[in-house]
Amino acid sequence: MNTDPLFEQHRPRLFSLAYRLLGARAEAEDVVQDAWLRWHGSDRAAIQDPEAWLVTATTRLGLDRLRAARTARRHYIGPWLPEPLEISEEPGPEQRREQAEQVSLALLAVLERLGPExxxxxxxxxxxxxxxxxxxxxxxxxxxxxRQLVHRARTRLQAERPRFEVPRARHRELLARFMDASQSGDTGAITALLDSNARLVSDGGGKVTATLRPLLGAERIARLYWAVARRGLGLQARLGMVNGEPAILRHHPDGRLHSATLAVIDGDRIVELLTLMNPDKLPPA
Known part of the structure; x- marks a missing residue:
């Protein structure tokens, strides 16, 4: 067990950096553990700025692991989405404040489109x-x-992200309407909520049935939800939170979490749906 007070003081910051780099809790925890091992074996007397040393070690370890992960993810079955830190039911005020500081899964998904450096x-x-x-x-x-690396990253992220910010209350309202429409398979209502060029990404990881490629277009997405509703799986849907963002949580009749869906909203339309279905990325029953 790591008991070094100085390392423990910086651990939350190191984990936050590693998680943002990798988009996976377990891999981020491994990076922080590797940083601890390097720290434990270092000559402390020669380290003038412990925080800078630890951030440097974590960044370099994280980059090495990110490069390896990107190679491994080429063999992942279907689209790969980041692993959430927390999936929860409707939080109380204190928990909501804590969740507001978490990095959104939608941002992590966009960061995946950048090169490691x-x-x-x-x-x-x-x-x-x-x-x-x-x-x-x-x-x-x-x-x-x-400067060039940061400029290119900002330019690419700006092109990928919504043009208009949506207040949280409006986000929840649109998500709730989409939840009701998708549960009933109402293609008209679903299509009305989606941008015509909306994109759906489902991460099943080859463990469960999911779309193997992003699904493009409001009508195609609506037909998919119509077909799912017709199958009558008995899934129960309610609003919850994923990394501090509103999300649709669908549960099996026995209470197991089936999936978590987040929506990227631009103005009054949903432009992207991100659905986590891989059981390895969902809380255990």
Whole structure:
């Protein structure tokens, strides 16, 4: 068990960085454990800035693991979505404040489209407010190159993210309407809630039945939900939270969680649906 007070002081920050880099809880925990092992075997007297040393070790370990993970994910069955930190029922006020600080699964999914060093540079700058000189030291690049990495990452993320922010209450309202429409298979109501070019991504990991490629277009998505409703699986749906975001949680009749669906909303339309179905990424029964 790690009991070093100085390391434990920085552990939440190190885990947050590793999780944002990798999008997977277990892999992030492994990176932090590896950082601890390096820290434990280091010459502490020679370390002038422990936080900088630990962040550097975590970043480099995380990048190594991210490169390996990206290679492994090419063999993943169907689309790969990040693993959530927390899936919960409707939280109380205190829990809601804690969840507001969690990184959204939708953002993590967009970060997957960046190269490893772009992702690391962007996170160190925007999430951890490091200057370009320090990012350059961490990544082994010039300050100018790091500026370019962050600029390219921001440009790509801006193109992928919604143009108009939606208030949380409006987000929940649209999600609740979509939940009701999809439960009944009402294709007209589903289509009305979706952008015409909406995208659905389902992560089943080859463990359960899920679409093997992203499904594009409001009408195709509506037909899918109509077909699922016709099958009569008896799934019960209610609103919950995933990493602090509103989500639709569908449960089997015996109470097991079947899936969690998040919606990316731009203005008054849903532009993307992200559905986690892989049991390895859902809480155990």
């Amino acid at each position: 772009e992702r690391a540079a962007f996170l160190l700058k925007d999430a951890f407010d490091y200057d370009y000189a320090r990012i350059g030291e961490l990544l082994g690049h010039s300050e100018a190159n790091c």
